[in-house]
Amino acid sequence: MTAAIGTEPAVGAPSGRPGLARRLLRRPLAAGALLYLVAIVVLAVCAPILAPHGPQESDLAHVLATPSADHWLGTDSLGRDITSRLMYGARPALIGVLVTVVVAAAIAIPIGLAAALAGVADRIVSPLVDLLMSIPAIVVLLMVLATFDQSLVAAMAALGVLTAPGLVRVVRAAALMVAGEPYVAAARVYGFGRFAIALRHVLPRIVGPVLVNLSLVAATALLTETGLNFLGLGVHLPEASWGGMVADASAVMNQQNWMLVPTGAVIACTVIALVLFGDGIRDATAEGWARPVAPARTKRSRDTVKGVRPARRGAGAAPADRPPILLRVDGLTVAFPGADGRPVPVVQDVSFELGAGQTLGIVGESGCGKTMTGRALLGLLPEGARVTGGSILVNGADATAMSRRERAGLRGSTIAFVSQEPMAALDPLFTVGAHIAEAVRTHTGAGRAQARERAVRLLGRVRLPDPDRVAKMYPHQLSGGMAQRVAIALALAGGPKLLIADEPTTALDVTVQAEILRLLGTLRRETGMAILLISHDWGAVSELCERTLVMYAGQVVESGPTATIITAPEHPYSEGLLAANPQLGTPGTALRVMPGGVPSPGEWPPGCHFAARCPYVMDECTAHPIAMAGTAEHAGRCLRVAPSPKIEARP
Numbered sequence: 001m002t003a004a005i006g007t008e009p010a011v012g013a014p015s016g017r018p019g020l021a022r023r024l025l026r027r028p029l030a031a032g033a034l035l036y037l038v039a040i041v042v043l044a045v046c047a048p049i050l051a052p053h054g055p056q057e058s059d060l061a062h063v064l065a066t067p068s069a070d071h072w073l074g075t076d077s078l079g080r081d082i083t084s085r086l087m088y089g090a091r092p093a094l095i096g097v098l099v100t101v102v103v104a105a106a107i108a109i110p111i112g113l114a115a116a117l118a119g120v121a122d123r124i125v126s127p128l129v130d131l132l133m134s135i136p137a138i139v140v141l142l143m144v145l146a147t148f149d150q151s152l153v154a155a156m157a158a159l160g161v162l163t164a165p166g167l168v169r170v171v172r173a174a175a176l177m178v179a180g181e182p183y184v185a186a187a188r189v190y191g192f193g194r195f196a197i198a199l200r201h202v203l204p205r206i207v208g209p210v211l212v213n214l215s216l217v218a219a220t221a222l223l224t225e226t227g228l229n230f231l232g233l234g235v236h237l238p239e240a241s242w243g244g245m246v247a248d249a250s251a252v253m254n255q256q257n258w259m260l261v262p263t264g265a266v267i268a269c270t271v272i273a274l275v276l277f278g279d280g281i282r283d284a285t286a287e288g289w290a291r292p293v294a295p296a297r298t299k300r301s302r303d304t305v306k307g308v309r310p311a312r313r314g315a316g317a318a319p320a321d322r323p324p325i326l327l328r329v330d331g332l333t334v335a336f337p338g339a340d341g342r343p344v345p346v347v348q349d350v351s352f353e354l355g356a357g358q359t360l361g362i363v364g365e366s367g368c369g370k371t372m373t374g375r376a377l378l379g380l381l382p383e384g385a386r387v388t389g390g391s392i393l394v395n396g397a398d399a400t401a402m403s404r405r406e407r408a409g410l411r412g413s414t415i416a417f418v419s420q421e422p423m424a425a426l427d428p429l430f431t432v433g434a435h436i437a438e439a440v441r442t443h444t445g446a447g448r449a450q451a452r453e454r455a456v457r458l459l460g461r462v463r464l465p466d467p468d469r470v471a472k473m474y475p476h477q478l479s480g481g482m483a484q485r486v487a488i489a490l491a492l493a494g495g496p497k498l499l500i501a502d503e504p505t506t507a508l509d510v511t512v513q514a515e516i517l518r519l520l521g522t523l524r525r526e527t528g529m530a531i532l533l534i535s536h537d538w539g540a541v542s543e544l545c546e547r548t549l550v551m552y553a554g555q556v557v558e559s560g561p562t563a564t565i566i567t568a569p570e571h572p573y574s575e576g577l578l579a580a581n582p583q584l585g586t587p588g589t590a591l592r593v594m595p596g597g598v599p600s601p602g603e604w605p606p607g608c609h610f611a612a613r614c615p616y617v618m619d620e621c622t623a624h625p626i627a628m629a630g631t632a633e634h635a636g637r638c639l640r641v642a643p644s645p646k647i648e649a650r651p
């Protein structure tokens, strides 16, 4: 490993994983099955060249002969060479299998994916699948043969339609599992459409189960084709077919039973080879997904960052002439349905503004609503959650009133997102370069080569040394810090105006945390994008953000310049949070711990949400909701901020 980012070593060498073919060929059974199937295909295709005799050529001097130098597998009741007829008979068998598999896959894969990734389709697809699966296949096949002049292709296509419902279920179940993977959710954050996500991120991951089932469909198709020809349906006599040869052999079993051996063996071996090949593909693809264990997480940043530095003016200070407003959030309320079905707010009446190029931090304990606020801005709330009040104006347009498509159009190109789990957000099947190039193409419509070039430039921009080499690495080969830089490069692909970074340094060790924060500051200066940093870490917020919102139990309780809040907090919660911060403590002095915990949504008191933990509480605080008070520059949700009699701290 030659690349190193600061002090962080990368996990693996960029050698890449062995390809699917190599992984498959390492499995003896699968390799043998593949070799056998290839041999059957070659013999069928090249039968006119390789067959020692014509398929209808009779040697009446040697009927029902056992193997000899002239007839390697003997002859049938008309003296026709069994070897040659097996080669020619493989042709309709393989065509039948191919038709069935292609039809089944063409129907099942898109429908199964749609059912898994779009809920509406699922409601239609599931009952339809149940209905189709209850239709007796043999009756349908006989009807098709009767209707289409015993066309084997039509019958096998009908078999494909009849087997598709079972495959739809497999595709749907496999896709549902993959759809829950963080990198699929992340792909939506980066602004990819459903079709692109299904094709690029879901389909490659379900190839294993799909191929296993297609191999079973192929085996079923082969047996069905053989069965139809055994009954004299399908291939017209005297054309060679494996089923017809079994019928011939069974008719003369009393005179000579050898004839059944080569034909039966070829059919049985082909079915077994199809199944073993499918199993091999499944195992080889599963091996391809396996990732080495991720590097152990280091201690959380809040325990280790030393010192809280006020944000550098250049890093986020508002210039005297205010920049245009990029984001205006007004009275934002987000709720989940409660047990009785009524909405329970988890974010309540959140308001703030963010100008182009400005930086804003949101701090608060776990469960205060920081992430839900960020997700509401992205338009990616979890299932069930809804914006029940307020507005989110992005460049003056109300995002809450936009269609789903318009909202998706904002993601990646106007608002980008970086999470605390960059590794989980990267699809393990793609190289870093392919990931970023895909995002570049989605947002800019650039051609492949251009997108690839820009991906490498973006990797350089996030200060990854040797970006060309990093572009060829897979996610599992990245260290935590490298993965976060890659995630930032990915977020920059659409040239966003606002980057929402949700705890971007939480999973990193202390030196890497500082590097990532510095990088975000540098990128802000270079690109002019605004940054909204969600964090529990005063160190990170003070490093990067000019202004800060302190959230408690779903509400903003204080907003103002970061340096002012840190040195002179107005809200008792900000005061308690800062006093409990190890970075601000004096060595040898016990930290002040705030008693109690954040009340759960649904248990918020009617008055001040912090009242139960507040050292200054008085009766008035619990009587009615408390509004924000103060100035536009610095405000708090506390009666101590509003004009009121001075309240002393409780002893």
Ligand SMILES: Nc1ncnc2c1ncn2[C@@H]1O[C@H](COP(=O)(O)OP(=O)(O)OP(=O)(O)O)[C@@H](O)[C@H]1O
Pocket: 336, 346, 364, 365, 366, 367, 368, 369, 370, 371, 372, 373, 382, 536, 600, 601
């Ligand atoms: N899927 C969900 N269903 C119901 N409630 C939820 C769901 N997800 C989150 N919540 C609730 O929403 C509230 C706000 O959660 P949120 O994740 O925004 O908090 P947070 O301040 O970001 O905390 P953390 O720092 O732990 O991420 C919490 O009380 C949480 O229990």
